[in-house]
Structures are given as structure tokens and as C-alpha cells.
Amino acid sequence: MRQLALIVALSFVSLALAPAVTARGDTLAKVRARGALVWGGDSEGGGPYVFPDPAAPRRMTGFETELAELLAADLGVRSQFYQGLWQNLPALLETGEIDVVLNGYELTPARAGDMAHTRPYYVYQLVLLARRDDPQLRTWDDLRHRTDGKKPKIGVLGGSGAHAYLTEHYGDAVEAIAYEGTTDAMREVETGKLDATLTDLPAAVFYRGRFASLAEIGEPVGHGYYVLFLRRGDDTLRAALDTAIGHLLDDGKLKALYEKYDLWNPPQEELAALRDKSDGELGVQATSLRGWAVIRSRGALLVEAAGVTILLACISMPLAMLLGLLVALARMYGPAPLRWLVVAYIEILRGTPLMLQLFVIFFLLPEIGLTLPAFDAAVAGLAINYSAYEAEIYRAGMQAVPRGQMEAAVALGMSPALALRRIIIPQAWRIVVPPVTNDFIAMFKDTSVCSVITVMELTNQYKVQANDTGATIELGALTALLYLSMSIPLARLATVLERRLSRPAKG
Helix, strand or coil, X not given: CHHHHHHHHHHHHHHHHCCCCXXXXXXXXXXHHHCEEEEEECHHHECCCEEEECCEXXXXXXXXXXHHHHHHHXXXXXXXXXXXXXXXXXXHHHHCCCCEECCCCECCHXXXXXXXXXXXXXXEEEEEEEECCCCCCCCHHHHCCCCCCCCCEEEEECCCHHHHHHHHHHCCCCEEEEECCHHHHHHHHHHCCCCEEXXXXXXXXXXXXXXXXXXXXXEEEEEEEECCEECCCCHHHHHHHHHHHHHHHHCCHHHHHHHHCCCCCHHHHHHHHCCCCCCCCCCCCCCCCCHHHHHHHHHHHHHHHHHHHHHHHHHHHHHHHHHHHHHHHHHHHCCHHHHHHHHHHHHHHHHCCHHHHHHXXXXXXXXXXXXXXXXXXXXXXXXXXXXXXXXXHHHHHHHXXXXXXXXXXXXXXXXXXXXXXXXXXXXXXXXXXXXXXXXXXXXXXXXXXXXXXXXXXXHHHHHHHHHHHCCHHHHHHHHHXXXXXXXXXXXXXXHHHHHHHHCXXXX
């Protein structure tokens, strides 16, 4: 409890320091001295924004890659791409690793209140994509009035404008499922796991050929702006970038770039008139949730997500323990072919990342007709992965029981199975309690990996809320506190169990 109290105190200090602004020099001068404009993006998001060039996979291409090159050239420097997770780009900006965020980032009230930004460089709309052969979804109204009475499952990029639009306008009628990549959601619509996906128009246009089985439902909706985000106080760099965007509009280079990617449409005609527009004139009222205000506003969401984390771990770990025991028994006492099979099972699971195993279960199995809901896939992935480690723990525990115990039990007339159940496994259990409990604690943290298959557990919720508000310190402190409040009691419980099991039996 003293450790938990210390963490709480440190969290309070973090919250108190959160609003502090670090003095920065002239970023534009640094960019020119460096000779490069470092821009952050996420190539995992795919086209047409930034993605590996098919002809030279080590090189990035895309309309924003080319836009960055044009902007950098106007500043008299070169463009330098920096890879980062899309939801983490604002936090990466604050570290100073990048100069600007340029990756289809929408201008929202929270972002406008937390970061500086340039004039808009693209006017985006949102497109609803569903399967062409789905009779249940033909218009936007079908989201509210499906004939089968079910809530449609709609995939969105977590923390994006599409996510916000769907929540605001259809939150009561649909189940919004957040993905870390646009194409992941499109693929899930194809396989039937999702009913539709709401995505930005550029992505819908770019992937028309790849996802030919999907069709646009109704007309595009929404109206918003892509801007470059900068750290607050980077006024000289922002002014230079605004001027550069104006130059690209005036000489037609921006229009030519968008036409190259089939992205120029009537809304882009508005760009020329947006140079001196304030946030209010753009329809965005800057807000800033920081300190205790963001804890009060978003803390309940993190607590709910912590409940999902607890549920995942408490269901997955018993399954892993049971499966691990069966695997250990098969390895020690099974016939040779079965032993070879379980050894391969253990080595494959221990030799490949949990994230890869989750991807196989959630994204690849539906390709052959085996579809699991995200939560069930997460439970299966965690249980199967941890069963390999539990199997080795149980095997070590049973091998620590003297061989004579089994021989004596058999000599007294017990069958090997009965001897294992009544003599060997109970003694081995005393030995394996500490490592198994440690694995249980580790599983609480490993549930964060399940965010890659859309499970809204604690870490995933933190990333979404931190991206939306910019309050990485405050929400990060609360997230850490929630994880500690789960793991510290478990550690204490492990200590108590170890002490009790180590006591000699009373005669």
C-alpha cells in the first residue's frame, strides 16, 4: 500500500506539472540549420497518404509524402519522414523528434486547443463503405432501420474524424469499432465481420480497386480540414508553412498533386479562401482539457476499459493454466508422437510474438471461414500463448517432485492417472504458485496487445483519449495508476499464498 500511495503522490505531481510549457527556440531556424523538415506520419495507415513505394519499398510515397517534399522545398530544405503510430503522433511532436504532424490529421476542437496548426491543405469528407451484396445496408437510413433489428457494426480508425462523426450522429444506433488501420476495417467488411466502415474520402478513392467488393453507401458526409500540427509557440514555422501552402495553391502545384491521386473535387476550391480564417470561422471552437478537468471528463472511460482488462485476464489465465497443465502432462507422459506435437506447439508459441498470434486468430482465420468476435479472439490468443509458458512451469514443478513419489503410489495400487491427480500435481502446485502468479500479473499488462484486434481495453482507450485531448501526461498517470491498482494486490496475494503453501503440514 505504501508503493501505491507513492504512485498516487507522483501522479498528483504529474498533473500539477502538466500545464507547464517548456520554452522553445525558433523551430524554423533549427529546420533550416538542419537542412530538413522532419514530419511525422504512419505508413501503416496506407494510401494515399504515406505508404511504401511498390517499385522501391524502402522509399515512402503518397500524396502527403509529395506534399511534404513541396513544402520543404519552399522552405529551402529537404523533407525527412519519421515513422510513428498514427494515434501517437501528437505525443511524438511534443518530444521534439518531429517538427510537424502531417498524416491526414483532422482539425478538431481538442487538437486546436492543444497544438498550433497551419491553414488547411485539404478539405475532407467521409464515405460509408459496405458490401455490394448486403441487402441490409443500402442507404444511411439503414443504419437506424435495419430489417433484422441488429445494431450494425461499423469500423473506424480509432481517434479519427470518422470515429467522432459516427459517435456523434449514430452513437445510439450502431456499434463503432476502432481499428488501428483503415485497410484493416475494409478487410473486415469484406469477410463479413463488420457491416460497414466509415472512412475519409481519400482512402475510399485509393482502395476502390483493392476492395472491389465494397460500394459507397449514399453521398459523402461531413466536412472538415486536414492541417499540419505544430508545437504551440512555433509561430515562425507555422507562418512559413502557411505561405508555402499558399504558393502551392497559387501556382497550381497543389491541384496537380491532388489530381494525380484523383483527390481533387469541388470542396477543394474552398482552400484558396482559408488562409486567414480563424478556428471559429472554420467551424472549430478550440477547447483544452487538461489537469483535473480531463480526469473528470475521460477518467470514467479509462475505468470502464480497466474492467475489460480485468475480464480479459481473469478469463484467459484459468484457460491458460488448464491448457498448460494438459500440455505438460502430454509432454511428460504421452506417447512419442504426442510429445513431439506438444514440443512443437510450445516452441512455436514461445518463438512467435503474441501480436502475430492475435493477428492470425482475428484477421487470417476469417479468410478460411473461422470468425471470432474481437473479445473471444483476444481470450483465445492470450490463453493459447500463455499456455505454452504455463506448460513449462508445470513440467518443472512436476519434475521437482521426487520420482519415488510416483513409484510408491503405483506400488500401493494407484493408477498413474490417479497418482498424478492425488500425489504429484498437488505437490507441484505448491512449487508453481509464484511463477504462475507472476504470469497472471504479466497478463494484465499483455492485454494491451489486444488493442491491435480492436478490443477497447485500458491501453487502447488511453491512446484514443490521449490522441483526442492531448492530455498524455494526465491520462497516462491515471492509466499507470489503474494498472498498478490491479497488479499490486495480485503481488501481495501471491506472497500470502506462497507463505501458506510453504508451511509444513500439521501432523
